[in-house]
Every structure is written in structure tokens, then in C-alpha cells.
Amino acid sequence: MIKRLMLAAVLAFVASTARAEMPVFAAKCGAGITTDTNPKGRVYINGKSAKVIKRPDGQISANSAGIWIDITPQGESPPIVTYTAKDKSTGTCEVLSFKAPDTGVPQGSGGARGDSSERAGQGKFDANGSVPCAMAKGQPMSQCPFGVARDGGGTATVVVTRPDGRKRFLFFEKGKAVSADLSQADGDMTFSATKDGDVFKIQAGHERYEIVEAVVFGG
Secondary structure (H helix, E strand, O other): OHHHHHHHHHHHHHHHOOHHHOOOEEEOOOOOOOOEOOOOOOOEEEEEEEEEEEOOOOOOEEEEEEEEEEEEEEEEEEEEEEOOOOOEEEEOEEEEEEEOOOOOOOOOOOOOOHHHHHHHHOOOOOOOEEEEOOOOOOOEEEEEEEEEEEEOEEEEEEEEEEOOOOOOEEOOOOOOEEEEEEOOHOOOOEEEEEEOOEEEEEEEEEEEEEEEHHHHHOO
């Protein structure tokens, strides 16, 4: 079985030469999964708005309810779309309809500024610093660098740089830690979060993070 991140890595070379604007398309992805986009840069999975990450190499990832969609824009040609289902099965989606992106329309729901996940994927942060982190069960906390892109009202995307150099995206909505960009390649896709005073204590797979409210809300 080909893993989602392996598929994304194979497609990254193609993405590096393709236009990074969001293509407008509808696709069928295996049994019981559909995905489509709109001209504002939104991605929908089974009719529900998904969290979108636009990466510097042009790759676009979206997740909703445990389902991941990876999009490789191809400019004037239909995008390459792959999926990872809840049961960790992966595959290539069938693009049913497609419209090339209009470069004159700003992408993302936040207008020219873009929403927090889009800006975080591009490395455009509102603040930087370090947070307590641990990469394995029982491991003592150390410090990991982070950047945060905020939408306001407690909605933000925090990107933590792990000791191995990889990035972990942590998503917050309306003052709650809601998910992380985990995949089967991490070995454990469970996510949980509690609040201790003004500190979010997050368990993302085998990893632990402590994020203070000020990181998410600013100030």
C-alpha cells in the first residue's frame, strides 16, 4: 500500500513546475469519498469545508473528519488528486470536472492576506518563538521553534519545527486545539488536547506539545 506522504513526495517534483493557484475541480476518491473546490480556494470533502495547507512547493493538502486530500496543481491541465481515507487506505482520485484557476482572483477566504493555514504553509507568520515539546512517550520536554499564523478569535495555525527538521502543523479553532497534520507515516494518528490554566496540552500521535494561549490569541 502506497502511503499518503510517499504519494505527496512523488508529486512534489511535478508541483515545483506547476502553478500553485487552487484549481477548481470535482473528484471522486474511492468508495464514499468526494472532494471539490471553489474559486475562493476552499476545499470540500464529502460536502464539508476542509482545513487547507498550501505549501511553498505548490502542493496543497486538505483534511476533514480524518480524511486527507492531496492536490498537485497542473496549471491549465486537471490537477493530480490523491486521498488517504479514515481506514488509512490511499489512492488516486478521478477528476470529474475541472476549471483552470483565475490568477486575477485572490485565493483563500481571507482575501489578499489568506487564511491562517494557507499563510502558515507559506511560512508567513504573525509571531515566532519556542514551545515545550517531546517526540516520544516518556521523553522529557525540550524546546522546539514555532511560527504562528492567526485569523483572530482563537483561530490559528501553529507550525512547530521538530528536532529532525520536519514540521508539525497544529490547528486551533475558536480557542480550541482541534487537529494536527498527522498521517499513517507517523505510526499513530490519534489527537487529543486538554487545557491547564492558559496552556493547551496537546498529544499528537507520539508527540506532546504545550502551547500557551498567547501564542494562539496574540498579546
